[in-house]
Amino acid sequence: MFARTTRLTLRPGWPEEAALLAATIDQAMVGSGPTDRSPSRRARDAAACLAVPHGSTDVRLLIWEHEPPAPRLVGGIDLLEGDDPRERELAYWLTPAGWTRGYAGEAAQAVIDIARHALPVRHLVAWHRPDDQASDRLLAGLGFRETGRAVRPPIAAGGVESVRRQLDLRNQGIALALAA
Numbered sequence: 496m497f498a499r500t501t502r503l504t505l506r507p508g509w510p511e512e513a514a515l516l517a518a519t520i521d522q523a524m525v526g527s528g529p530t531d532r533s534p535s536r537r538a539r540d541a542a543a544c545l546a547v548p549h550g551s552t553d554v555r556l557l558i559w560e561h562e563p564p565a566p567r568l569v570g571g572i573d574l575l576e577g578d579d580p581r582e583r584e585l586a587y588w589l590t591p592a593g594w595t596r597g598y599a600g601e602a603a604q605a606v607i608d609i610a611r612h613a614l615p616v617r618h619l620v621a622w623h624r625p626d627d628q629a630s631d632r633l634l635a636g637l638g639f640r641e642t643g644r645a646v647r648p649p650i651a652a653g654g655v656e657s658v659r660r661q662l663d664l665r666n667q668g669i670a671l672a673l674a675a
Contacts, residue, residue: 496553496554496556496609496613497556498556498605498606498608498609500601500602500604500605501601502560502561502562502598502601503558503559503560503561503598503601503602503605504558504559504561504566505556505557505558505559505572505602505605505606506556506557506559507549507555507556507557508544508545508555508557508571509545510542510545510546512541512545512557512568513539513541513542513545514541515568516541516544516545516557516568517540517541519568519569519570519590520541520588522590522591522592552613552614552615554572554573554574554583554606554609554610554614555571555573555574556571556572556573556602556606557570557571558570558571558572558587558589558593558598558602560592560593560598567592568590569589569590569592569593569598570587570588570589570590570593570598570599570602571587571588572585572586572587572602572603572606573585573586573587574586574606574609574610574614574616574619577620580615580616581615581616581617581618582616582617582618582619582620583610583614583616583619583620584619584620584621584622585603585606585607585619585620585621585662586621587599587602587603594629599629599630599633600633600636600637603633603637604637607619607637607662607664610664611664616664617663617664617665618661618662618663618664618665619639619661619662619664620642620659620660620661620662621634621639621659621660621661621662622647622657622658622659622660623657623658623660624655624656624657624658625644625656625657625658631658634660635660637662638662639660639661639662640660640661640662641658641659641660642659642660642661643658643659644656644657644658644659645657645659
């Protein structure tokens, strides 16, 4: 799957972009992430991630800004499958170059539109740390409602309490039409 917005191109990553992806993730993960920061391990991990086959309903996309002077990788966005086939989890990350520019919202709206029109899912969920005010505002602005809190597994959020938000894809169009 691909998407193009006013300022962004969302597309799957290509195996030859492993080194670029590893370096870009390092920019996004300043001060956090795995303890093994060796360049060869990061490149191997990125290469393994990019080599995973994509199914027809997989949404694992890199976020490229296409503003001058040249396209630049600024993040990634996924719709992760869980135990419930009617639900997907929205996950995203951005480099500092993409912060405060509205890129996360622009990319998330494109992926929400993909989910609504091309996937057999009823709702999306997203998680964020309670102190992440930017993600809280972003998800609320996209229509996600807080549905609880839980300690996420360490692989997902470092074993800290996280806020769970949910977006019902079936009723959002009706609610927006009524609000207009």
